[in-house]
Amino acid sequence: MSFAQKEFGWNEGAVRKGQHELRTGIECLDAVNQRGRKKAEEKLPKLLSDIKEIVDSESQIDATFRTNQLYTRLSAEEVRKQLVIQKGYREEALPTAKTIGLKLNQLGYQLRTVLKSKPEKKFPKQTLSLKD
Numbered sequence: 001m002s003f004a005q006k007e008f009g010w011n012e013g014a015v016r017k018g019q020h021e022l023r024t025g026i027e028c029l030d031a032v033n034q035r036g037r038k039k040a041e042e043k044l045p046k047l048l049s050d051i052k053e054i055v056d057s058e059s060q061i062d063a064t065f066r067t068n069q070l071y072t073r074l075s076a077e078e079v080r081k082q083l084v085i086q087k088g089y090r091e092e093a094l095p096t097a098k099t100i101g102l103k104l105n106q107l108g109y110q111l112r113t114v115l116k117s118k119p120e121k122k123f124p125k126q127t128l129s130l131k132d
Contacts, residue, residue, distance in 0.1 A: 040095040040103065047095075048103060050087045054079055055109055072109045076101035 004015050017028055041047050059072040074082070076097040083089045083100075094100075104111065 040099055044089070044093065047083075048107065050083060050089075051079060051100065051103055052107055054082045054086060055104065055107075059109060070109050072104070072111060075111065076104060079104065 002015055004010055004018075005012065021027055055072050055074055058074045059070045061070060080094055080097050080100050083094060084091055095103075101111065
C-alpha cells in the first residue's frame with residue numbers, strides 16, 4: 001500500500017492513474033457521461049413527436065384556466081398501445097408504460113382519471129306536515 005493510499009484513502013486504481021498521468025503528461029478522462037442507459041428519445045428520435053400527435057387529440061386545457069397544464073384521458077399504457085397501432089412501432093422497441101408516463105409529464109400533460117357518472121344522492125322525501 002502506497003503513502004497516498006494510506007494518507008488520502010485513495011484506491012489503487014486512482015493512484016495508478018495519477019502515476020500514469022505524471023509519467024506521460026496526458027490527463028486521462030473517465031467519460032462518466034457516456035455510461036449508463038441512453039434516453040428513449042435518443043433511441044427513437046420521433047417518439048416524443050409521435051406521443052404528442054396521439055395525445056393532442058385526446059387532451060384538454062385546465063378548465064379553471066389557472067395553469068397551462070394539459071390534461072389527457074389516455075393512460076400511459078393506452079398511449080403505448082396507440083404507438084404500436086397508429087405509428088407502427090414494434091412492441092419490443094418501445095419503452096415501458098412508466099417511461100411513457102414520464103415523457104407525457106415532460107411534454108406538459110397531466111394524466112387524469114376519467115370521472116365516471118356519479119349516482120345522484122338520495123335525499124329523504126320531504127313530507128308535508130300538517131301543523132295545527
